[in-house]
Amino acid sequence: MINELFGLEGKSALVVGASKGLGKTMALSLAGAGADVAVVSRSQKLIEEVRDEIIASGRKAVAVKADINREDDIIGMAGQVIDYFGKIDILVNNAGIYIPAMALNMTAEDWDKTLNINLKGFFLSCKTVGRHMVDQKKGKIINIASVLGKRAAQASSAYSASKAAIIQLTRSLALEFAPYNINVNAMGPGWFETELVKDELSNPKTRKFFLSKTPLRRFGVPEDLAGAVVFLASKASDFMTGETIFIDGGFSIW
Template identity: 40%
Template sequence: MKETYSKETSGSQALRLFGLHGRRALVTGSGRGIGLALAVGLAQAGAALVINARNEQHAAAVAARLRDEGFEAEIAVFDVADAEGVTRAVDDIEARIGPIDILVNNAGIQRRAPLEEFAASDWNALMRVNLDGVFHVTQAVARHMLPRGRGKIINVSSVQSALARPTIAPYAASKGALRMLTQGMCADWARHGIQVNALAPGYFATDLNRALTDDPEFSAWLCKRTPAGRWGRVEELCGAAVFLASEASSFVNGQTLFVDGGLTSVV
């Protein structure tokens, strides 16, 4: 029998594909910046939130503000670089709050210095948070997702996974490694019903990029270099995150989605 379609049917199906109602999302480093914007975007699509930060008072204040705006939000206080603390926190979320359906690995740090002067302590700090932290959190969450046979994992990478700039070689190395870790997670877990993908933001006006946003020369160069002709706004990452967190991306796995105003598409 020939299937028929209507605008109403198509619209309802689209809403179902992209809707996150009944899903719970843990977003690391979601007290500010890109992490908070992604958390809000997922909540607007229907997801219940678990806000993560290292400072309990800050996390509680963010969650309270979100609840005042009508969203469902709990908190989980842990440092992504503390492997044992991560495991305890994830197990507590699963037992006390409920299953984690969506994980967004957003927590990250930046350090800038000429490579020949880059301190070993700064290198180690970058890798502990930007790479080791993703491994710790994802492993802890995946141990719960695997028996359920489903889950969505989104790693926040960067255009620096594909492009290098002076003074941030270690940061670029951490994000390049994260891009490959995303593919490795896909290789291990796709057959178990888990989709693992990465978002690679371009240049967005955040605290992490304050040194650049405050530099008129760099800002002018960036706007000229980027086909869109401007800095990104953090809320412009939300559509891509909702797509990767929803059933709309059910056969998308191991991919890195660049959200960069065209920066990596041109010479």
């Protein structure tokens, strides 16, 4: 029964932002649960490496280069994946950037860049793939938000605003897509030692501060997301929609 609930055999997944870090680990985790996986990034070389790793594990995989700021790229991305697998059962939106800056020092260009990638790109991906899922009357959409969509931190106004918006976008889309048997949920990672925040966490005082605010007293590693993404992609989460699971070592408890 458990294998039936959590297994993804016969499913095809699309992971946007899968070249490294959390996205790569989630793509490999979905493949490990039995799904065939399309990996998407602006870096062709990196996603080809992830694709090859998935194929070596015994699953089908395809690498698609796309810029999620561009709607025509997203439409082309979805078309390529559907042509290759015949369908998209699972969408994971993970692409994102973090530009640390105090509000008074943040440029309009950096604000726009953050919101375009972290919010507009997610919306366009959900819209495009969601249309396909509406036609097939089923699907799972998983948006990667952040604990900073719930908790405030200095020098993160644009990033926090984009991730708070993702949490509410997830709720809104869950309501709109529910009649078509499409589940839309989000994951809110806490502080993970990834490329995205390596500069922030390289500061000893910053590391000490965030560890002191994390009850489990450690930073996350990409593998900490593996179980949650498989759960949200699987039959086990069929009666769950519009929710955000925070995987943050307890950071959001405070």
